[in-house]
Amino acid sequence: MPKSSALPTRVLLVCAAIGVATGILGGVAGLITPVVLITAPWAYGLVLGSHVMPGIIAQEVLRRPFVALITHVFAALISSAFNPAWALRFLGTALLFGAIQEGVAALTRYRSWGPWRFFLSAVVIGAIVAVVVFFAVDLGAMAGWAQIAYLVISVLGPVAWTVVGLGIGDALRRAGVAQVR
Secondary structure, eight states, rough: OOOSSSSSSHHHHHHHHHHHHHHHHHHEEEEEHHHHHHOOOHHHHHHHHHHHHHHHHHHHHHHHHHHHHHHHHHHHHHHHHHOOOHHHHHHHHHHHHHHHHHHHHHTTTTTOOOOOHHHHHHHHHHHHHHHHHHHHHGGGGHHHHHHHHHHHHHHHHHHHHHHHHHHHHHHHTTTTOOOOO
8 A cells, every 4th residue: 555645746736826816815915015015014014914924825724744844945936936036035934924823833743724713823923923024114203193003913913914814724635625535
């Protein structure tokens, strides 16, 4: 009997498909980033938060180790086609966000797939986004309301995108995408 692969080809193909779809979203987010940073820097956390989608959808659909990280890498490669100059940023974000999502799943030994664990990773990512955006934007130069909005949106942006990702993942699971052996 042949040895079973930890990540069968079908799983990798699902990761790739999710990565392509979410990579397009990430590419669009990358394209609008300069406009957001110039016109409404306090909203950047919502744009950057969209990059949680590959791992959220992959983990919700497949519920296996490493699918978040693999899907994030596929998404980063697709996003890079939109803005090749940001390829390393896309890849770095993918590795960071994917590692956080895998880390939270690993804490439960990949046995708990309740929404709470997705939101936990979203809040951790949101806190990191807040720090990153703090350095990317001169937060001290903003009005008080903008500083507060920035902090709230930086943390809640990934949470909001997690809600969307869980909805998409659940729909894909119900459609039978998760039935990979």
